[in-house]
Amino acid sequence: MQKPALDPLRIVEAEFVAGATALDQIPPPTGVEIAFAGRSNVGKSSLMNALCSRRNLVKTSSTPGCTRQISFFRTRSADDAIITLVDLPGYGYAKRSKAERKAWAELIEGYLLQRPTLAVVAALVDARRGIETDDQQLLEMLAAPAAVSRLPVRPLLVGTKLDKIPANQRKLAVEALRKTSPIETHGVSVELADTQSKLWRRLRALANVGIEAAAEAQQ
Numbered sequence: 001m002q003k004p005a006l007d008p009l010r011i012v013e014a015e016f017v018a019g020a021t022a023l024d025q026i027p028p029p030t031g032v033e034i035a036f037a038g039r040s041n042v043g044k045s046s047l048m049n050a051l052c053s054r055r056n057l058v059k060t061s062s063t064p065g066c067t068r069q070i071s072f073f074r075t076r077s078a079d080d081a082i083i084t085l086v087d088l089p090g091y092g093y094a095k096r097s098k099a100e101r102k103a104w105a106e107l108i109e110g111y112l113l114q115r116p117t118l119a120v121v122a123a124l125v126d127a128r129r130g131i132e133t134d135d136q137q138l139l140e141m142l143a144a145p146a147a148v149s150r151l152p153v154r155p156l157l158v159g160t161k162l163d164k165i166p167a168n169q170r171k172l173a174v175e176a177l178r179k180t181s182p183i184e185t186h187g188v189s190v191e192l193a194d195t196q197s198k199l200w201r202r203l204r205a206l207a208n209v210g211i212e213a214a215a216e217a218q219q
């Protein structure tokens with residue numbers, strides 16, 4: 001049997017670089033960043049682990065609100081592209097104090113609007129729940145002009161936990177989500193590897209990182 005060709009875009013190395021609980025702790029901007037945003041428990045950290053083929057690079061939890069900091073991970077893909085993946089703290093977790101929620105909002109907003117190296121934001125929503133009020137606010141914030149000089153951040157809407165939808169209804173569920181927003185939309189699951197490689201391809205293309213070169217190398 002013929003071996004499947006290895007994807008030249010796949011991430012082959014990933015390491016934790018820094019964690020920030022306040023804007024002044026964010027590491028200096030270098031290279032290209034792709035951030036993962038969304039409600040608590042939507043599956044941001046799990047997806048990042050899956051993309052990096054690592055089980056515990058990014059902490060995940062069955063307890064919502066687990067991620068309280070912005071975490072930066074440096075990745076290298078098989079084609080030597082270096083991209084920083086950024087795990088944003090989840091919003092919409094009701095059991096936090098008002099002050100804590102305000103601090104989180106300031107941190108996330110500050111990062112999204114002021115980061116010169118931020119190229120793409122994957123806005124994650126549960127594929128079964130679709131876009132909720134908090135998600136809408138995030139999407140609006142992404143459309144707002146940045147506070148620094150940079151190219152506009154490109155958003156991608158991602159419906160997560162697709163495996164929880166019966167296989168014959170997944171396509172329809174993603175279609176339904178797609179219709180709720182003008183943003184490019186994909187479905188993903190940590191249990192469905194093909195959804196991850198497809199998503200990673202699109203994230204790289206939106207971040208404008210060497211996707212043509214990698215495609216040529218594959219031919």
Ligand SMILES: Nc1nc2c(ncn2[C@@H]2O[C@H](COP(=O)(O)OP(=O)(O)OP(=O)(O)O)[C@@H](O)[C@H]2O)c(=O)[nH]1
Pocket residue numbers: 038039040041042043044045046047059060061062063064065066067068088089090091160161162163164188189190191
């Ligand atoms: N079935 C299924 N479960 C998933 C998937 N992705 C994440 N989960 C589960 O959902 C829960 C939350 O996942 P996390 O990755 O920690 O979610 P998060 O968005 O990082 O949450 P916060 O850190 O609180 O913002 C965990 O129990 C995961 O195992 C998926 O694709 N399919």
Ligand SMILES: [Mg+2]
Pocket residue numbers: 044045046059060066067087090
């Ligand atoms: Mg998390």
